Structures are given as structure tokens and as C-alpha cells.
Amino acid sequence: MSGDNPVRTFEGRRWLFPSSVLHELDPDPDAAGRRPRRTARDWLVDSSCFLLAVLVGAAGAQTVRHETDLPHAFAVADQLIGGLACCAVWLRRRRPLGLALAMVPVSFVSATAGGASMVALFTLAVHRPFRHLAWITVVNLALVPLFYWFRPDPDLPYLVVVVLAALLTLLVACLGLFVRTKRQLMLTLRDRARRAETEAGLRVERAQRLAREAIAREMHDVLAHRLTLLSVHAGALEFRPDAPREEIARAAGVIRESSHEALQDLREIIGVLRAADGDEAGGRPQPTLAALDALVAESRRAGMKVTLDNRVGEPAAVPAAVGRTAYRIAQEGLTNARKHAPGAEVTVRVTGAPGDGLDITVHNPAPEAEAPPVPGSGQGLIGLTERAVLAGGRLEHRTTGAGGFELRAWLPWAAARTTA
Known part of the structure; x- marks a missing residue:
């Protein structure tokens, strides 16, 4: 107008x-x-x-x-x-x-x-x-x-x-x-x-601001995981130039794969920004709870010790919005653990049922060794909290007594409707 x-x-x-x-x-x-x-x-x-x-x-x-x-x-x-x-x-x-x-x-x-x-x-x-x-x-x-x-x-x-x-x-x-x-x-x-x-x-400005905030959260959630892998492995190569050839080759492979994935994710986000109607149908499917196994496997290939305790019998039955939020929470928890607790064993626990909600817990003990500093904005947990609240749930995080860290979230999972 x-x-x-x-x-x-x-x-x-x-x-x-x-x-x-x-x-x-x-x-x-x-x-x-x-x-x-x-x-x-x-x-x-x-x-x-x-x-x-x-x-x-x-x-x-x-x-x-x-x-x-x-x-x-x-x-x-x-x-x-x-x-x-x-x-x-x-x-x-x-x-x-x-x-x-x-x-x-x-x-x-x-x-x-x-x-x-x-x-x-x-x-x-x-x-x-x-x-x-x-x-x-x-x-x-x-x-x-x-x-x-x-x-x-x-x-x-x-x-x-x-x-x-x-x-x-x-x-x-x-x-x-x-x-x-x-x-x-x-x-x-x-x-x-x-x-x-x-x-x-004012409504247009507010919509634009909310869209920018949503894009910023999505870029953080998507790219922080990839770029953290790059930073950790590049730092490891810098501090251990005399590492065995096999270990150097494996780190280089992880860097190459993470770089490729980060570029692909960045192309998708830019494509959404350029689209006139915001249609995301041309990009890859958004990850849901069913992709949690692949996320853990990727982290293990990067050298992390991750234990996955997924007690949801049918991850595909979880609503897509809830599953996507749960995936982002687990991804951010693994990214933070890789940044601040290298070498520590991370436990990812997912429980829940229709009508009871979905519980996600990411816990890691104190780090075993000092790691090269990885820059961070400190906005990841803030964005996750907002994402969880928008989904109708809640998110809490705290440090444990042994110097570890725990991230806990609850998301609503509506009971399936029955027809007479």
C-alpha cells in the first residue's frame, strides 16, 4: 500500500x-x-x-x-x-x-x-x-x-x-x-x-523482522553444526601436524564432507530468500526426528563419543514440526558439547508418547582435555528456547555438579484422534 x-x-x-x-x-x-x-x-x-x-x-x-x-x-x-x-x-x-x-x-x-x-x-x-x-x-x-x-x-x-x-x-x-x-x-x-x-x-516491518530472525535461527542451527566440525578438525590438524597419515586423511575427509554439507545448506537458505513466494519445495526435506540416527552417526565419524537412547518406537509418527524442533535441539546440544567438552561422552535421550509429549535430553560430563577455543555467538540456546516456546514447549539448561552440562526440553505431542 x-x-x-x-x-x-x-x-x-x-x-x-x-x-x-x-x-x-x-x-x-x-x-x-x-x-x-x-x-x-x-x-x-x-x-x-x-x-x-x-x-x-x-x-x-x-x-x-x-x-x-x-x-x-x-x-x-x-x-x-x-x-x-x-x-x-x-x-x-x-x-x-x-x-x-x-x-x-x-x-x-x-x-x-x-x-x-x-x-x-x-x-x-x-x-x-x-x-x-x-x-x-x-x-x-x-x-x-x-x-x-x-x-x-x-x-x-x-x-x-x-x-x-x-x-x-x-x-x-x-x-x-x-x-x-x-x-x-x-x-x-x-x-x-x-x-x-x-x-x-508496521505489520510489514514486523513480518520482515520476524522473517529475518527465523532465517538467522535457521542459519545458526544448520551451519553451526557443520562449521564447528570444520573448526575442531582444522584445529586438531594445526595442533598435531605430526599425526599419523590415516588420522590426517580421516580429518581431511570430515572437513571436506562438512564443507560440502555447509555449502549445500547455505545454498538452500539463500534459495529460500530469493524465492518470491518462500516455497521450500525445491530444497532438501527438512530433518525430523527420524534423521536423529544420521546426526549421531555423523558426530561419531567426527570423533565424538555419543550414546543415543531413543525410546520413541516410531519416530516417523512424531509430527513434522515437533520432530524438526527436537532434531534442532539435539543438533545444538551436540554442537555445544563438541565446542566446550571435547572428548567427553555425550548422551542423547529421547522419550515420549502421543498425549504425553516428547522429552529430549542432551548431557555431557566435564571435558577430558583442554581444546582450542571455538568462537561462538552465545545465541544458540536463546534461539532454541524461543523455538521451543513457539512450538508450545519449554527448554531448560544447567551445569551439573561435576562440571558437565545438561540440556533438557519438552515438546507437545498431541494424542492421535480416534474416530467412532
Whole structure:
């Protein structure tokens, strides 16, 4: 969703917007504190209002001429005041409340100012709160009977003309309220669109952040195991250059195989990143609990002492998500043991059943000998804890009294549903 201002969508038709609405939709920071400039639409509307006031005033002037009992000077003054009131219509945007207040006594003494009074009332309804409109409208309605009592219409009965004038006043006020409501609705929709765009942007950023975190965890889980093998065996070759040829060949084979696997895993992760829809169908199947035997065998070939106690009768029956998480936990435990407890015998125990959950324990005693330092980020256990929590389980780790380390996790394994 685009974050552009909605008015810019009508860049070629800005004249369609009133200056007040345009200022709200597309505020100019350089024009802060100044009145917005009139648009072409404003000039058109103001000219129409002026012409309307003049036409209605001309009709009122004709009525004044038919009032034979009025002095000539009073009729001239009535038309002069009405003309000035029509000219004051051009100030309606700057002083809507002041103009409406001024038109109350002016329209009472001048029949020619009736059109300008209606325009002022309409402008007040559009640009000012309802309480101002209510007071001005009530005063105008109260003066209507008095005006036609002193200056009766020569063609219509008194009651009829009073009712028609009151209805016209209410109609103008309601029309102004309608226009004001429409503008407020436009601004409200603008605000909602902006909030929706902002929330959508935040959701996209959050999704991207979560995706990056998931990719980082996956890269750590996948590559740390391979790269640790490379580091350990390369360090062993560095510290024992006089090792037997067979041992050097075996270490070189492990380095070559681990490098190949690490590159393959890295290609898969990059392929997922490049995929437009995130489809992983083109890569290798993700490891599950059934691949735990291969993981232990790989660690044994690398020289680790690993005892696997897998008491799950059918590893393939474990849900794929749970099995994949269990595999990653065991993999991280073996990687940490290889880093920090070289030569120690590692025990991997997996127990569980549907409905009871799956327990994974990786334990190693204190290391037998000092090993070359292997760099680590310290984020593996944090990532595993988050992965376990997201799967609905829990993960705990602690140091044992003999200087060893134990990693214990529990993952939910739902009971199989039975059908009647």
C-alpha cells in the first residue's frame, strides 16, 4: 500500500478541493499560521454565492419598490445596505462568524440583504461548530415574524410568508450542515487511510523482522553444526601436524564432507530468500526426528563419543514440526558439547508418547582435555528456547555438579484422534 498523500492521487485536479479541505489533506509547512490560498473551485463558489446574493437582493429591491408607504430615502438606504451586504459576501471565508452576526441586524432592516444573509448563514454552517449556527439560526427565526409584521409582503398572507421564510432559513442551515458533514467524512476517511497505511507498514516491518530472525535461527542451527566440525578438525590438524597419515586423511575427509554439507545448506537458505513466494519445495526435506540416527552417526565419524537412547518406537509418527524442533535441539546440544567438552561422552535421550509429549535430553560430563577455543555467538540456546516456546514447549539448561552440562526440553505431542 502506498504511503503517499491521498490528495496527490488527484494532482491534476486539485481545483476540485476547497482550500480548507486541501489544507487539511495536504498541509504546507511553509504556510503555517497563514490562511490557505483560494483554489479555482473557491473562486467559482464565491462568485456563484455573490451572484446568488445579488439576484436575491434584486428580487428584494423589487419588493421594496412596491412598498408605497415607505419613504423614498428609506428605500434607497435599503438598497444601498443590501449592495454593501452583497459585497461583504467575499469576506465569508475569512470571517464566517462575524459576517453572520453582522447580517442579523442588516437583514432585519434591509430586504435587499436577504440573499447575503442566507449565504452568510450557509457559510457559518460549513465552517464553524454547530453551537454557533444554532444561536444565529434561532435569532434569525425569531426576527422573521417581526420583520414581516413591520414590512408585510404585498402578495402573500402574513402566516404563509412567515412559514416560508422560516423553512428557507432552516433549509439553508441544513444544507450547510450537510456540506460540513461531507467534508468531515472526507477528512475522517483520510485519517483512517493514513492510519491503515501506517499499521500496514508496521505489520510489514514486523513480518520482515520476524522473517529475518527465523532465517538467522535457521542459519545458526544448520551451519553451526557443520562449521564447528570444520573448526575442531582444522584445529586438531594445526595442533598435531605430526599425526599419523590415516588420522590426517580421516580429518581431511570430515572437513571436506562438512564443507560440502555447509555449502549445500547455505545454498538452500539463500534459495529460500530469493524465492518470491518462500516455497521450500525445491530444497532438501527438512530433518525430523527420524534423521536423529544420521546426526549421531555423523558426530561419531567426527570423533565424538555419543550414546543415543531413543525410546520413541516410531519416530516417523512424531509430527513434522515437533520432530524438526527436537532434531534442532539435539543438533545444538551436540554442537555445544563438541565446542566446550571435547572428548567427553555425550548422551542423547529421547522419550515420549502421543498425549504425553516428547522429552529430549542432551548431557555431557566435564571435558577430558583442554581444546582450542571455538568462537561462538552465545545465541544458540536463546534461539532454541524461543523455538521451543513457539512450538508450545519449554527448554531448560544447567551445569551439573561435576562440571558437565545438561540440556533438557519438552515438546507437545498431541494424542492421535480416534474416530467412532
